[in-house]
Amino acid sequence: MLRRLLSRVRRQPEINRQLYEGIGGTAAGLDELRTWLHNNNQALEDLAERIAPVETYVSASRAMPDPAGLGLERFEAGTAGRVIGYRSGGPGVAPEEDYVAFEDVFRLSEEIIRERQRPYLRLLGSRQPVLDVGCGRGEFLELLREAEIPARGIDLDAGMVARARAKGLEVEQGDGVELLERLPDRSQGAVFAAQVVEHLPYEGLLAFLRQAFRVLAPGGILIAETVNPHSPSALKNFWFDPTHQHPVFPEVLLTLCRSIGFERAYVFHPGGTGDVDRDRELAGDYALIAER
Numbered sequence: 001m002l003r004r005l006l007s008r009v010r011r012q013p014e015i016n017r018q019l020y021e022g023i024g025g026t027a028a029g030l031d032e033l034r035t036w037l038h039n040n041n042q043a044l045e046d047l048a049e050r051i052a053p054v055e056t057y058v059s060a061s062r063a064m065p066d067p068a069g070l071g072l073e074r075f076e077a078g079t080a081g082r083v084i085g086y087r088s089g090g091p092g093v094a095p096e097e098d099y100v101a102f103e104d105v106f107r108l109s110e111e112i113i114r115e116r117q118r119p120y121l122r123l124l125g126s127r128q129p130v131l132d133v134g135c136g137r138g139e140f141l142e143l144l145r146e147a148e149i150p151a152r153g154i155d156l157d158a159g160m161v162a163r164a165r166a167k168g169l170e171v172e173q174g175d176g177v178e179l180l181e182r183l184p185d186r187s188q189g190a191v192f193a194a195q196v197v198e199h200l201p202y203e204g205l206l207a208f209l210r211q212a213f214r215v216l217a218p219g220g221i222l223i224a225e226t227v228n229p230h231s232p233s234a235l236k237n238f239w240f241d242p243t244h245q246h247p248v249f250p251e252v253l254l255t256l257c258r259s260i261g262f263e264r265a266y267v268f269h270p271g272g273t274g275d276v277d278r279d280r281e282l283a284g285d286y287a288l289i290a291e292r
Contacts, residue, residue: 113139117194119270120223121147123289127189127221133176133208134196138164145169154179177204180211188215194225195285197253198244205248206256213260213292222262222290224253228269234284250286257290265290 077083117140124130128150132141135153137160144151152170155161164171172179176196191212197205212222229235229247238247250267257265267286272279280286 110137110139114143118143124190130190130192131188133193135164135171136160138167138169140192141169177207177211180215183215185214186217189217190221192223197224197226197248201245209256209260216292220292224288225285228283228286230280231282253288262290263292
């Protein structure tokens with residue numbers, strides 16, 4: 001049958017022409033289909049890249065603290081069903097140790113905090129002396145002592161001050177803004193404040209920034225680390241600490257520093273990738289660097 005069809009095609013040029021045109025049209029259609037598939041695959045890849053950050057956001061927003069890491073467990077509690085809690089409490093802590101005990105659970109170990117704060121030493125350079133406002137357990141003061149940089153700290157919490165003094169650090173108990181107000185103009189090489197500004201009401205934040213600017217010597221630097229509210233998981237974890245007032249967005253700190261008179265200011269994310277657009281969505285903390 002196929003031989004009869006080929007013979008017929010050879011005898012009828014018009015049918016031959018139509019057949020070749022049909023084959024040519026089919027080939028063009030195949031090329032068009034290949035192009036469409038290629039473009040479609042590229043569109044799917046672009047869509048996947050756009051979806052990835054959304055998936056990260058959703059995953060981060062669902063993040064929860066690990067009960068085991070907090071000394072909690074799951075157990076059956078009768079009619080209440082399966083619960084999370086603890087079944088063997090301790091004797092408690094003294095009132096002055098309340099916040100220290102809280103920090104020991106939620107703030108990570110002192111060793112980890114010291115390593116996270118170590119990059120700030122490079123930013124300081126030769127600037128001195130350094131005032132650590134809200135020095136807490138004294139992790140950064142320890143790093144400064146190792147680097148032989150004159151420094152002292154201040155903290156409101158008596159338990160924190162006792163912990164830092166036990167290490168031989170120069171720390172006083174009191175309000176950091178009030179101490180800044182007592183210091184002479186242009187007397188400090190740097191003012192450092194880790195996880196402090198989120199504890200301050202608006203008026204206190206303004207006073208802190210203004211006083212830090214006043215006491216810094218020319219070329220002095222303010223380093224203020226705080227929770228990154230652009231990260232869903234960090235913003236969720238922010239509310240673990242009942243002493244937090246409100247999250248402070250980096251754009252707010254930058255705007256306030258500019259209006260106060262700092263010559264240059266920027267934010268970065270310690271431990272991040274170095275790409276601010278990526279880190280601002282994922283990093284747990286950011287640091288404001290403002291120079292006089």
